[in-house]
Amino acid sequence: MINTKLITAVIFLYLGSFIFYVVFLAFRSERMGKLATYWTFFSWIGHTTAILVRWWESYQLGIGHVPLANLYESLVFFSWCIALLYLLWEWRLKSRVLGAFAMPFAFLSIAYAALTSDRIDPLIPALQSNWLHAHVLTCFLAYASFAISCGISVTYLWKLRKEEKGGQAEGLTARFPSLDALDAMIYKTIAIGFPLLTVGIVTGAAWANYAWGSYWSWDPKETWSLVTWFVYALYLHARLVREWRGKRAAVLSIVGFAAVLFTYFGVNFLLSGLHSYA
Amino acid sequence: MAEKPEGGIFRSLADSLSSLKLAITFLIILAVASISGTVIPQNLSPEEYLRIYSVSTYRILRILGFLDVFRSGWFIALLSIFSLNLMVCSLKRLRAIWPFLARPERVLDDPKWTALANRRQFHVSAALHDSSSTMEKVLSKTLGRPKRSEESSRRHFFAEKGKLSRLGVYGVHLSILLILAGALIGSLYGFRGYVNIEEGQMADRIVLQGKRRVEPLGFAVRLNQFQVSFYPNGSPKEFKSTVSIVNGGREVLQEAIRVNHPLTYRGISFYQSSYGVAGVDRAVLTVKERNSGKTLSVTSPIGERTEIPGSGSFLILTRFQEDFQGLGPALQAILFEPNRPPENFWVFENHPELEEKRPGRYQFAVQEITPRYYSGLQVTKDPGVWVVWTGCFLMMAGFFMVFFLSHRRVWVRLTGEERGTRVEIGGLSHRNRLAFEKEVDKIEETFKVMLSQGKP
Numbered sequence: 001m002i003n004t005k006l007i008t009a010v011i012f013l014y015l016g017s018f019i020f021y022v023v024f025l026a027f028r029s030e031r032m033g034k035l036a037t038y039w040t041f042f043s044w045i046g047h048t049t050a051i052l053v054r055w056w057e058s059y060q061l062g063i064g065h066v067p068l069a070n071l072y073e074s075l076v077f078f079s080w081c082i083a084l085l086y087l088l089w090e091w092r093l094k095s096r097v098l099g100a101f102a103m104p105f106a107f108l109s110i111a112y113a114a115l116t117s118d119r120i121d122p123l124i125p126a127l128q129s130n131w132l133h134a135h136v137l138t139c140f141l142a143y144a145s146f147a148i149s150c151g152i153s154v155t156y157l158w159k160l161r162k163e164e165k166g167g168q169a170e171g172l173t174a175r176f177p178s179l180d181a182l183d184a185m186i187y188k189t190i191a192i193g194f195p196l197l198t199v200g201i202v203t204g205a206a207w208a209n210y211a212w213g214s215y216w217s218w219d220p221k222e223t224w225s226l227v228t229w230f231v232y233a234l235y236l237h238a239r240l241v242r243e244w245r246g247k248r249a250a251v252l253s254i255v256g257f258a259a260v261l262f263t264y265f266g267v268n269f270l271l272s273g274l275h276s277y278a
Numbered sequence: 279m280a281e282k283p284e285g286g287i288f289r290s291l292a293d294s295l296s297s298l299k300l301a302i303t304f305l306i307i308l309a310v311a312s313i314s315g316t317v318i319p320q321n322l323s324p325e326e327y328l329r330i331y332s333v334s335t336y337r338i339l340r341i342l343g344f345l346d347v348f349r350s351g352w353f354i355a356l357l358s359i360f361s362l363n364l365m366v367c368s369l370k371r372l373r374a375i376w377p378f379l380a381r382p383e384r385v386l387d388d389p390k391w392t393a394l395a396n397r398r399q400f401h402v403s404a405a406l407h408d409s410s411s412t413m414e415k416v417l418s419k420t421l422g423r424p425k426r427s428e429e430s431s432r433r434h435f436f437a438e439k440g441k442l443s444r445l446g447v448y449g450v451h452l453s454i455l456l457i458l459a460g461a462l463i464g465s466l467y468g469f470r471g472y473v474n475i476e477e478g479q480m481a482d483r484i485v486l487q488g489k490r491r492v493e494p495l496g497f498a499v500r501l502n503q504f505q506v507s508f509y510p511n512g513s514p515k516e517f518k519s520t521v522s523i524v525n526g527g528r529e530v531l532q533e534a535i536r537v538n539h540p541l542t543y544r545g546i547s548f549y550q551s552s553y554g555v556a557g558v559d560r561a562v563l564t565v566k567e568r569n570s571g572k573t574l575s576v577t578s579p580i581g582e583r584t585e586i587p588g589s590g591s592f593l594i595l596t597r598f599q600e601d602f603q604g605l606g607p608a609l610q611a612i613l614f615e616p617n618r619p620p621e622n623f624w625v626f627e628n629h630p631e632l633e634e635k636r637p638g639r640y641q642f643a644v645q646e647i648t649p650r651y652y653s654g655l656q657v658t659k660d661p662g663v664w665v666v667w668t669g670c671f672l673m674m675a676g677f678f679m680v681f682f683l684s685h686r687r688v689w690v691r692l693t694g695e696e697r698g699t700r701v702e703i704g705g706l707s708h709r710n711r712l713a714f715e716k717e718v719d720k721i722e723e724t725f726k727v728m729l730s731q732g733k734p
Contacts, residue, residue: 063509122509125517125537125550195677202670211538213549213658214470215666216461218348220316230309234302241298271316 003054003067004118007076010050011114013043014083014107021099025175033096037087040103044083047110051080054120063122068136070121071268075113077136078264081144082106089148089189097176098185101151105144131207139200139225143260145193146232149186150257153250156182160247183245186253194232201225220271221263228259301367304360311356315347321488361458368451379444384425384436386689386704394689394704395711396718402701404729406433406694409701412732413690416725420717421688431694438687444708446679449672456669463662469493475501476556476652480524484657495546495657497525502532504553504651517550519653535655545659552654558598561609562646563625568639575645586640591615598647605629607647615639684709688718701725 020036023029054067054076067073086102155176162173176182204222205215216222235252238244244252294300318339319330327336327345343350383390391397402409410426410433417424417437424437471484471493482498485491500522507515519535523543533541540549560579565586566572578584578595585592594612602608606628613621626632627644634641688705703722707714 122511122513122515124514128516129538131538191681195674195681198673198677202674205670206667207538209663210540211549212551213540213547213656215663218312218315218320223312223316227309227312230305230312234305237298237302237305242302267316 001054001057001118001120003050003057006046006050006053007110007118008114010043010047010079011107011111013039013046014079014103014110017043018100018103018107021096021103024096025100026172028175036099037090037096040083040099041087044080044087047076047080047083051076058120061120063120065123065127066133067120068132069123069127070117070119072113072116072118074136074140075109075116078140078143079106079110079113081140082109082147085141085144085148089185093185095177098148098152098155101155102148105147105151126211129207129210131203131210135200135203135207138196138203142193142196142200143264145189145196146253146257146260149189149193149253152182152186152189153253156186156250157247160250179246183249186250187239190232190235190253190256194229194236197225197229197232201229220267224259224263224267228256228263231256231259297363298367300363301360304356304363308356308360311347311353314344318344318347320348321346357458361455364451364454368448372448375444379441382436382438382687385427385434386691391689391691391702391704394706396706396715397702397704398718398722399700399702400722401695401698402726402729403698404732406431406692406699408732409433409692409699409729412728413692413701413725416721416728417688417690420721420724421686424690433690433692435690435692436687437690438685440683440685443679443683443685446676446683449676449679451676453669453671453673453676456672457666460662460665460667460669463665464660465662468658468660468662470656470658472551472654472656473499474554474652474654475499475519475521477501477504477650497523497530497544499548499655500524501653504653506553506651517553517653519550519655521548535653545661547658547660549656549658550653551656554652554654555600555649556652557650558609558647559650560648561595561598561644562648563593564643564645566641566643568641589615591640602626605632607644609644609647611642613638613640684714686714686717688721 017036017040020032020039024032024036051067054073055064058064058067068077082102083106086098086106089098089102090096156179159173159176159179159182163179177185201222204225208217208222209215231252235244235249235256238252239249319327322345324336327339331339339345343352347353386394404412413433413435414424414426417435421437421439424435427434469486471486473481473484475481478501480498480500481495483492483494486493501519502522503520505516505518505520509515517537520532521535521541522532523530523541531543535541535548535550537550540547542548558580560577562575562577564573564575567589574587576584576586576593578593580595580598583592583594592614594614595609596612597610599608599610602624605626608624608626610622610624613623615621621638623636625642625644627647630643633643684707686705686707688703690704691702693700693702703718705714705718
């Protein structure tokens, strides 16, 4: 199908994106930076086109539905959200330093998709609902925000270690934003992701209520999404009320993303339950 | 006689309950407890558990409540203490900031002025009176009508916006309590169960989940028809139960129940959950007369005498079996032909060739078997669900207030001088300081522009 060919191309485009951002960072080349941004932007346009083509192709097959229904489609969409959120961040911050730390997530997600079945399957009755759109959209935007937050946390810890070892005069880490700025960015990305995750969980509960008569069944997926919510709630309280900053906050942000990964993949592959769609 | 507890014990209990540290501890414990409920399979039968765990492990897990974590006493106790902690923390903080919100300080003394961020001071040539009225206009446009106080040669202004955003946090906390309250109401006054109804049958009571009790509905549900359709690849496309609600002997309404489209009547909701084949009602057979080669179709209801037109022979289908001796769906038939003893044989849906081997005037093949379905409906009643949704909406509103609004306050002090007015502006914002800085810049700019325009 055309859409799978386009998506495979995007995998390599995002890899290129990551490489350009790394080169930009390593050699401080403004030109490289501009190339990286434009390349990423146009790759994202291609990515969007691929998703729309897949949507259209599903209708051609007579089983039309929004491409958010299986693992392949969710990974492609997750990658799309990360690239989108990163580009928005870059535009707002007027800084490209995070590219090398955010784009790998976009690349890995869409590359992993290539390892799963790309068939377009018709929607089983449980998935035939408008709640699908709201729930999947908000959940993945939240996951993407948390992915970027994790990327920034890694950047933070790397720079912190370099500084602790002895001065940051020269070297790669000197070009990163200041530790305080990074810390503030981690907070901001979580402040965006947390309400989105809440809406994701609530729309999921509303949908479950229409489909199965129960808005919360302590199903492993539901429970782990709540665990993820607890971790980020903990982060926000620790930061806003107890003034946690720095290393502890960054580590907590990474723990939160580990919870996101378990909620997304771990539950499907290691546990069992009603939620085994994507 | 029990003594009145000392203020000391009460105080330290209240202090611990109102501590954030406790709340953080609880968040961690709740997270770990919830994880345990996903890693240890929940609510299985003892046999299933003994396949995974040793007998002693199983016993320990069962006694400690790990086999039904989310309904266990300790989990509920955790949630209860957490709720109490949340309530006490929130009330304590609300009490502390309330006076500050209700009666803001309009005029600041010098030490407080120096503490303000975004402070700026400049001189304008306009007189105090003009400066004052212009400043009032500018503040009204940006932050809202300011409060003014006057001294001999000074004017003080105070304007604020977004005070409500400070209550956002309390909205979020209250919403959590609402959600828990809604869940409690649901578990105390609601129920969950299921019922299987065969096509054409009526049910007026349901089996409660996890209990051996039956709950009467107060009305009856009749399944008129169940339809299932499949995609070409074999996966299910749609399950639809067309039901009628019968109340007091009268049919009150008729609706279709599909997945994601439940039916609610009198607070009780019915969800399409499963289905099965209860039996076969009738079959359509092709009858081929061997001599002439002519074929025709006959519809034969199970157990009823079906004529083979124009022959005097008739057939009765006595039984349907989903899988007869590994050969698949089959119908047992007795053929009555005039002047011959009744013949008893089986017709297989998937193996018409076996009929060819049976001698006789007629050869039969199965054209269509119409199953009689039963529909499995999940039935629930949850009076607390709207409390939960209210809590969710409140949480969204709370988040909006917490993350997207901020409480901004601006103080202005105008002092009349010989050749004009000394203007001092200062402000505080509890969030998003950069945007606030720009806002104060704008106030300064607009003030200067308006003043210069006002001059003839």
